[in-house]
Amino acid sequence: MCGVAGVIQVPSKASLPGNKVQTSSASLVAYQALLMLQHRGQDGAGMVSYDQECGRFFDKKKLGLIAQAFEREDLERLKGDMALAHTRYATVGGDGIQDLQPMLAGMPFGVALAHNGNLANMIELAEEVQSKYKIKFLTRNDAEVLLQLFCYFMGRERGTNGNFNFEMAVSSMKEVVAHANGSYSVVGMVADGGLFALRDPHGIRPLLLGRKVEGERTTYLFASESSAIQFLGMEVVKNLAPGEFILITPEGQVLTADVGGKEAAHCMFEWVYFAGAESVLEGQCVYSARLELGRRLAKKISGRTFDVVMPVPDTGRTAAGALAEALKIPYREGLLKNRYVQRSFILNGQSKRELAVSLKLIPIVSEIKGKDILLVDDSIVRGTTSKKIVNLLRMHGAKSVCLALTCPPIKHPCFYGIDFPVQGELLMANLSQREAADWVGADEVFFTDTNDIEAAVNGPKLCKGCLTGEYPTDLKKCHSFALERGKVREKAEKKI
Numbered sequence: 001m002c003g004v005a006g007v008i009q010v011p012s013k014a015s016l017p018g019n020k021v022q023t024s025s026a027s028l029v030a031y032q033a034l035l036m037l038q039h040r041g042q043d044g045a046g047m048v049s050y051d052q053e054c055g056r057f058f059d060k061k062k063l064g065l066i067a068q069a070f071e072r073e074d075l076e077r078l079k080g081d082m083a084l085a086h087t088r089y090a091t092v093g094g095d096g097i098q099d100l101q102p103m104l105a106g107m108p109f110g111v112a113l114a115h116n117g118n119l120a121n122m123i124e125l126a127e128e129v130q131s132k133y134k135i136k137f138l139t140r141n142d143a144e145v146l147l148q149l150f151c152y153f154m155g156r157e158r159g160t161n162g163n164f165n166f167e168m169a170v171s172s173m174k175e176v177v178a179h180a181n182g183s184y185s186v187v188g189m190v191a192d193g194g195l196f197a198l199r200d201p202h203g204i205r206p207l208l209l210g211r212k213v214e215g216e217r218t219t220y221l222f223a224s225e226s227s228a229i230q231f232l233g234m235e236v237v238k239n240l241a242p243g244e245f246i247l248i249t250p251e252g253q254v255l256t257a258d259v260g261g262k263e264a265a266h267c268m269f270e271w272v273y274f275a276g277a278e279s280v281l282e283g284q285c286v287y288s289a290r291l292e293l294g295r296r297l298a299k300k301i302s303g304r305t306f307d308v309v310m311p312v313p314d315t316g317r318t319a320a321g322a323l324a325e326a327l328k329i330p331y332r333e334g335l336l337k338n339r340y341v342q343r344s345f346i347l348n349g350q351s352k353r354e355l356a357v358s359l360k361l362i363p364i365v366s367e368i369k370g371k372d373i374l375l376v377d378d379s380i381v382r383g384t385t386s387k388k389i390v391n392l393l394r395m396h397g398a399k400s401v402c403l404a405l406t407c408p409p410i411k412h413p414c415f416y417g418i419d420f421p422v423q424g425e426l427l428m429a430n431l432s433q434r435e436a437a438d439w440v441g442a443d444e445v446f447f448t449d450t451n452d453i454e455a456a457v458n459g460p461k462l463c464k465g466c467l468t469g470e471y472p473t474d475l476k477k478c479h480s481f482a483l484e485r486g487k488v489r490e491k492a493e494k495k496i
């Protein structure tokens with residue numbers, strides 16, 4: 001899971017090739033958009049720009065947070081009217097700077113690409129590409145697999161078709177889509193050819209297009225969430241459809257094609273946890289969905305009385321407010337977040353997660369001591385976080401602690417970019433509700449169900465693979481399906 005942004009500045013009226021328009025810095029727009037996507041990945045950030053004037057790419061990558069990755073001088077150096085930016089949440093590949101995106105390839109034309117998602121068939125696809133097309137990978141990142149495949153097919157087309165053009169890009173992307181299995185929301189650019197974006201055939205990860213017209217200049221922005229577009233005062237043009245490919249040329253033409261769209265299966269976890277509460281995905285407000293999940297969760301609570309409803313900050317807060325309202329129980333903030341510690345779930349590695357949990361929440365003892373607490377959080381994955389928080393409340397004098405989760409029990413791994421571990425590590429894959437309560441040290445646990453998720457998101461067709469074990473893509477032939485996530489990563493690192 002990651003955040004992506006792609007920017008191009010073009011003449012407001014589609015013009016003849018070669019006509020130029022005064023641009024500000026595309027990299028500055030991409031940087032500002034990326035700041036709104038920081039919650040989608042904190043391992044590292046990267047940016048690539050292209051300046052048509054001098055015909056050069058510029059890039060900058062750094063491990064860590066976005067604000068630390070780019071200085072003012074970097075943005076000045078990242079010249080041009082096209083830019084891609086990416087913030088990384090590592091699920092596949094290494095932790096080093098070489099695995100940060102966007103990725104660049106010189107042949108053919110010069111292409112840069114970044115994506116948000118995860119190729120479930122990364123291992124077999126990389127093996128096939130290496131042996132069949134004689135492509136050597138320089139990183140262990142699935143973005144490079146997508147990039148190299150796209151470049152390979154464009155190179156093949158160029159032999160018969162000459163210069164870069166939309167038809168060539170479409171037929172090459174159709175080949176990429178035919179080979180790739182998983183989730184991928186891609187932004188990219190071709191030197192002198194334009195900015196492009198692609199959403200996988202099920203639209204698992206979000207991707208939107210925004211636009212702002214300022215006199216003779218129009219700025220287009222592809223971004224993972226609507227908040228990045230609206231933050232910049234732009235209008236949201238659309239959510240890309242599943243399998244949709246868009247190219248925006250330097251002259252301002254917006255060209256679209258379906259390169260293999262199938263039935264939508266948008267990740268339900270975006271509304272539950274991952275996306276910013278202020279975002280609107282597929283026309284459905286994340287905040288409203290979380291409110292509704294809170295109301296629906298309230299209906300699952302029975303047989304107990306509570307002094308307070310208490311959220312686990314930050315994602316539990318919206319639903320906790322609605323739940324407290326529905327049950328007519330006071331809402332209290334008994335845990336404050338230490339803003340200088342990263343989200344614990346997003347960190348890879350159990351020890352990093354445990355350390356983050358113990359550092360990130362500060363208790364307000366007066367709101368905890370002697371109280372019967374209904375604690376509201378978004379989900380239980382491994383149970384580590386819940387166990388620590390329940391323990392923290394008990395340590396500070398809570399009389400009883402029940403745990404209410406807005407996500408139904410997660411029983412199956414995710415192969416599409418959320419770092420749910422092997423099934424054996426998923427708490428609810430192995431325990432009953434009663435056993436889970438005992439394991440985390442709670443008096444009881446309460447969950448919503450899959451119908452509640454559908455009703456709260458209210459419309460978009462959803463992927464619920466981690467809840468039901470039914471996935472939108474055919475995973476039977478993927479090594480990862482047989483091996484499961486943890487072992488896949490191990491194997492991918494050895495082979496690629």
Ligand code: SF4
Nearest residue numbers: 267268414463465466
């Ligand atoms: S399996 Fe779960 S977390 Fe993964 S994409 Fe589907 S709904 Fe989202």
